[in-house]
Amino acid sequence: xxxxxFLHIVKTAGLEEHIETDSAGTxxxxxxxxxxxxxxxxxxxxxxxxxxxxRQITDSDFEYFDYILTMDEANYDDVASTTKGKAIVRxxxxxxxxxxxxxxxxPYYTGGFEGVFGLVSQGSEGLLAAxxxxxxx
Numbered sequence: 247x248x249x250x251x252f253l254h255i256v257k258t259a260g261l262e263e264h265i266e267t268d269s270a271g272t273x274x275x276x277x278x279x280x281x282x283x284x285x286x287x288x289x290x291x292x293x294x295x296x297x298x299x300x301r302q303i304t305d306s307d308f309e310y311f312d313y314i315l316t317m318d319e320a321n322y323d324d325v326a327s328t329t330k331g332k333a334i335v336r337x338x339x340x341x342x343x344x345x346x347x348x349x350x351x352x353p354y355y356t357g358g359f360e361g362v363f364g365l366v367s368q369g370s371e372g373l374l375a376a377x378x379x380x381x382x383x
Contacts, residue, residue, distance in 0.1 A: 247281065247285045247288065247289065247353070247359075247362060247363060247366055248269070248315070248317065248338060248350070248366040248369070248370065249267050249268065249269035249296075249298065250281070250285075250289050250294050250296035250298070251289075251294065251363065251366045251367050251370045252267055252366075252370040252373060252374070253267045253296070254292075254294045254296075255367075255370050255371060255374050256374060259374060259378075261374075261378075261383055264381075264383055265374075265377060265383075266311075268307075268311070269298060269300075269301075270300075270301050270302055270303035270304070270307060271300060271301070271302055271303065272302070272303060272321050272324045272325060273302060274302045276300040277299075277300055277301055277302055278299050278300065278301070279299060279300050280297075280298065280299060280300075281296065281298060281300075282354075284353070284359045285353070285359060287359070288359045288360060288363045292363070303325065305328075305330050305331070307331075307333065308328075308329055308330050308331030308332070308333045309330075309331035309332060309333070310331075310333075311333050312332070312333060312334065313333060313334050313335075313336060313373075313377075314329075314333045314334070314335050314336075315335075315336055315337070315338045315369075315373070316335065316336075316337055316338065317337075317338055317349065317350035318337075318349040318350060318351070318352075319337075319348075319349055322335065322337050337349070338350055338365075338366065338369040338370075338373070339365065339368075339369055340369075340372075341368075341369045341370075341371075341372030341373040341375075341376060342365065342368035342369040342371075342372050343372055344368065345365070345368050347365060350362055350365050350366060350369070351365075
């Protein structure tokens with residue numbers, strides 16, 4: 247969901263030719279599967295088109311991408327401990343400067359899909375602002 251929301255914000259800003267996004271998990275549990283039906287329902291509700299199949303993060307991601315964002319502390323610890331490249335590993339909610347929430351909860355268990363959509367939207371807006379500032383876009 248976070249990638250879809252961020253990509254939508256990037257496209258709305260007309261910056262899709264300057265910013266590339268991708269999504270990957272720390273495990274292979276859902277590799278090659280589309281987003282969960284409730285994720286797709288929330289994205290559809292907000293007019294966000296998204297086609298993606300899940301994949302697991304790879305070592306090459308750390309070289310290719312400038313940022314790798316995590317949703318919660320466990321994922322941050324997993325990703326930060328395996329960093330082998332130029333990518334800056336950050337927590338998504340670090341970019342949601344107007345929120346006191348520090349982790350994006352799992353929508354299946356504690357966050358609810360609508361609540362998670364709100365959090366990743368806040369984080370995505372802040373991330374885009376940071377990228378625009380850093381790269382003068």
